[in-house]
Amino acid sequence: MRPGTGRFALARVRAAIDRVDDGLIVLLAARRRLAAMAGRLKSRSGVPSRDLLREQQVRRRTQALAQRVQLPAETASRLLNLAIADACARQGLVVDLGQGVHAVDPRMMPPTMRMPPATVSITPRLLRALPPPQRVAPLLRVLPLRWQQRLLEAAMQRVLAAPIRDGSLEFMRGRRLAIEVSDLRLRWVLELAGDRLCVVDAEPEASVRGSATDLLLLAGRLEDADTLFFQRALDLTGDTELGLTARNLLERLPWESVPLGLRIALNRGARFARAARAAHRGESA
Numbered sequence: 001m002r003p004g005t006g007r008f009a010l011a012r013v014r015a016a017i018d019r020v021d022d023g024l025i026v027l028l029a030a031r032r033r034l035a036a037m038a039g040r041l042k043s044r045s046g047v048p049s050r051d052l053l054r055e056q057q058v059r060r061r062t063q064a065l066a067q068r069v070q071l072p073a074e075t076a077s078r079l080l081n082l083a084i085a086d087a088c089a090r091q092g093l094v095v096d097l098g099q100g101v102h103a104v105d106p107r108m109m110p111p112t113m114r115m116p117p118a119t120v121s122i123t124p125r126l127l128r129a130l131p132p133p134q135r136v137a138p139l140l141r142v143l144p145l146r147w148q149q150r151l152l153e154a155a156m157q158r159v160l161a162a163p164i165r166d167g168s169l170e171f172m173r174g175r176r177l178a179i180e181v182s183d184l185r186l187r188w189v190l191e192l193a194g195d196r197l198c199v200v201d202a203e204p205e206a207s208v209r210g211s212a213t214d215l216l217l218l219a220g221r222l223e224d225a226d227t228l229f230f231q232r233a234l235d236l237t238g239d240t241e242l243g244l245t246a247r248n249l250l251e252r253l254p255w256e257s258v259p260l261g262l263r264i265a266l267n268r269g270a271r272f273a274r275a276a277r278a279a280h281r282g283e284s285a
């Protein structure tokens with residue numbers, strides 16, 4: 001390997017490591033907010049703050065996952081110690097891991113650790129605690145491109161099986177249409193090859209662009225394509241004829257032929273994404 005090539009590859013690997021680190025921090029911040037909520041709910045319902053059984057359960061779950069993804073048990077255990085200690089600190093408990101726990105006078109805590117009064121309803125607060133799509137984007141980009149493509153191809157194969165069979169997707173043969181998820185900064189270029197819609201590495205002739213939530217609302221049939229295009233939540237660029245044909249197909253997708261389990265999952269996912277977006281915007285869903 002030439003020295004320049006190695007340095008270039010190292011820079012790319014380091015950039016990927018940076019994105020994973022961003023993801024770790026964002027997820028820890030989300031966990032901390034959820035722990036604060038758990039703390040408020042426990043004090044409201046008179047449940048003791050520290051729950052060693054639950055901690056044990058949390059550790060057991062993560063150890064099983066660590067094993068599956070080949071992360072050393074010791075690494076997973078240290079990370080969970082840190083996360084649980086942070087959660088306890090957020091709830092006003094000083095934890096000496098493995099040795100006990102002491103309640104702390106909230107007035108003695110730094111402001112960031114104090115719990116705000118429990119007033120607002122739980123669901124929007126819970127949703128707001130989750131990172132918005134823009135924050136999830138770095139995590140998704142860590143997923144190897146090949147995996148992203150395979151997942152998308154498998155999902156499309158299930159959703160579009162009927163139109164592929166009855167020929168209504170023939171207009172896509174040899175044409176390239178991109179789906180862009182604006183807030184996740186993801187883009188896939190699709191082409192019909194044989195009897196499959198494939199993700200290809202080529203410039204698209206037309207693009208359909210929208211946020212993750214709007215595309216999910218469309219896929220979950222909670223919004224129709226016409227409304228979303230009219231509201232400019234979806235945007236069409238490039239070859240108008242190809243884009244419009246794709247749009248019409250989206251309108252006429254035989255929803256009944258999509259497997260029931262997938263329809264339910266899409267519908268629930270879309271409702272959840274819509275509620276999370278409304279919570280982040282401070283609206284009611």
Ligand SMILES: O=C(O)C(=O)C[C@]1(C(=O)O)C=C[C@@H](O)C=C1
Nearest residue numbers: 038050051052054055058084087
């Ligand atoms: O599940 C809870 O009750 C939490 O407060 C969260 C958490 C955790 O970090 O997982 C923190 C402290 C409890 O002792 C148990 C679990």
